[in-house]
Amino acid sequence: MSKYYQPEIETMPYEEMKKLQDERLVAQVKHVWDNVPYYRKKMEEKGVTPDDIKGVDDLHKLPFVTKDDLRECYPYGLLAKPLGDCVRIQSTSGTTGKRVVAFYTQKDIELWEDCCARAITAVGGTNEDVCQVSYGYGLFTGGPGLNGGSHKVGCLTLPMSSGNTDRQLQFMTDLGATIICCTPSYAAYLAESIHEQGLRDKIKLKAGIFGAEAWSEEMRKDIENKLGIKAYDIYGLTEISGPGVSFECEEQTGMHVNEDHFIPEIIDPETGEVLPLGEKGELVFTSISKEAFPLLRYRTKDICVLSRKKCSCGRTLIKMAKPMGRSDDMLIIRGVNVFPSQIEEVLIAVGGGNITPNYLIKIDRVNNTDTFDLDVEMSEEMFSDDVKSIAKVENAIKDKLRSILGLGVNVHLVNPKTITRSEGKAKRVIDNRKI
Numbered sequence: 001m002s003k004y005y006q007p008e009i010e011t012m013p014y015e016e017m018k019k020l021q022d023e024r025l026v027a028q029v030k031h032v033w034d035n036v037p038y039y040r041k042k043m044e045e046k047g048v049t050p051d052d053i054k055g056v057d058d059l060h061k062l063p064f065v066t067k068d069d070l071r072e073c074y075p076y077g078l079l080a081k082p083l084g085d086c087v088r089i090q091s092t093s094g095t096t097g098k099r100v101v102a103f104y105t106q107k108d109i110e111l112w113e114d115c116c117a118r119a120i121t122a123v124g125g126t127n128e129d130v131c132q133v134s135y136g137y138g139l140f141t142g143g144p145g146l147n148g149g150s151h152k153v154g155c156l157t158l159p160m161s162s163g164n165t166d167r168q169l170q171f172m173t174d175l176g177a178t179i180i181c182c183t184p185s186y187a188a189y190l191a192e193s194i195h196e197q198g199l200r201d202k203i204k205l206k207a208g209i210f211g212a213e214a215w216s217e218e219m220r221k222d223i224e225n226k227l228g229i230k231a232y233d234i235y236g237l238t239e240i241s242g243p244g245v246s247f248e249c250e251e252q253t254g255m256h257v258n259e260d261h262f263i264p265e266i267i268d269p270e271t272g273e274v275l276p277l278g279e280k281g282e283l284v285f286t287s288i289s290k291e292a293f294p295l296l297r298y299r300t301k302d303i304c305v306l307s308r309k310k311c312s313c314g315r316t317l318i319k320m321a322k323p324m325g326r327s328d329d330m331l332i333i334r335g336v337n338v339f340p341s342q343i344e345e346v347l348i349a350v351g352g353g354n355i356t357p358n359y360l361i362k363i364d365r366v367n368n369t370d371t372f373d374l375d376v377e378m379s380e381e382m383f384s385d386d387v388k389s390i391a392k393v394e395n396a397i398k399d400k401l402r403s404i405l406g407l408g409v410n411v412h413l414v415n416p417k418t419i420t421r422s423e424g425k426a427k428r429v430i431d432n433r434k435i
Contacts, residue, residue, distance in 0.1 A: 010316070017317075025056060026054065030050045032294055045063070063296075065299070079103055088109060089101050090141045090242060108293075113244075114152065115261065116145045116148060117153050120153045122232070123179065125207070127153065130177045130179070130204075134181060134186060141238050142211070142243055165193050177204065177205060184213060185213060187210055187231070188226075200228070208223065208229050209232050214341045230250075237300060241287070256319055262287060264283060266306050278305060278307060282299060282302065282303060282327050285298050285300060303327055304324055306319070333370050355379060358419040372407060378416055397409075
């Protein structure tokens with residue numbers, strides 16, 4: 001077992017964890033008050049001072065921080081340490097408006113890599129493993145975070161970054177990679193390429209750590225079957241640190257939050273009211289150990305549930321469910337709330353071996369009515385079938401989507417490899433409505 005299974009933290013009784021959180025939260029609030037004028041003003045506007053925060057039970061008194069605040073303060077407005085103490089920035093992959101830039105001291109990086117090391121250990125990683133990191137490197141947090149975590153566990157680390165799939169497969173087979181870290185959509189693409197090149201018997205993968213985009217349980221099972229691995233979820237966001245905020249263990253029933261560094265809450269996205277454990281709502285995080293860029297009550301927009309149900313792995317860290325969508329990228333089509341993950345679940349359940357995991361949702365508005373088209377890529381085997389067989393699969397998908405969503409969807413099975421592949425986050429939606 002790797003030393004980055006840290007039972008003194010990961011199996012700590014909640015009463016002890018709460019004492020640690022209380023202490024760190026009080027210190028963090030004072031740190032932010034003293035060093036971030038923008039946040040001090042937000043607290044003053046709410047009538048809150050550091051003296052009002054005695055521990056986690058007072059967390060609800062603090063104002064929220066949103067991505068709009070981060071953009072307003074770009075680049076240095078939320079920096080809580082002198083620039084001379086900072087050694088790195090990371091940035092979001094967003095393409096609209098100002099980018100979000102997060103700062104790190106050396107201690108911040110060490111703690112972040114510790115969190116990623118816990119995630120690798122939780123999937124069985126040790127210094128005997130070969131860890132292939134196929135997340136993007138550079139400003140994107142995926143590559144640097146898992147790279148550092150892999151080093152701390154002692155794995156032989158392959159810093160592949162994303163893209164150049166032929167090279168990915170060469171190193172995977174030649175060096176005997178046992179753990180793969182990438183987006184789930186790229187994992188599906190790698191699985192497809194491995195099948196096409198007849199490499200299934202030559203790979204030694206046992207586990208995959210997949211994150212950075214939404215993916216369903218059906219997609220997990222599909223990847224596991226095609227690669228012969230166990231597929232684990234990991235969660236993080238640049239604003240809080242990056243991947244490793246939470247991670248799945250062998251039970252695969254939710255992601256353990258690293259509570260010694262991050263306090264999670266679930267709120268009603270409309271009212272901001274804190275909801276009890278087990279209620280579905282918007283996920284909010286407070287960083288209690290980060291030095292350079294500590295965010296208090298950051299609204300992630302991810303919709304999920306928190307649970308303290310006992311886990312078979314022995315960890316007592318609270319679990320967050322796989323995000324069930326986002327409060328800000330939910331599609332509203334003809335008055336119906338639609339999440340892309342719902343589409344994906346239907347495709348894998350209905351399509352069988354007839355379709356690939358590649359699809360594209362296209363929304364438009366014609367004569368004041370929303371149109372909803374769905375392009376789904378056929379498998380090579382399906383491509384050779386007759387028109388009636390193709391129509392039968394299209395109709396099955398249409399019927400299932402109508403029963404779940406209550407909406408009519410124009411489903412189009414398209415030729416293999418006509419939907420653009422992704423080496424990073426998959427682009428699943430094109431919304432051309434002017435709304």
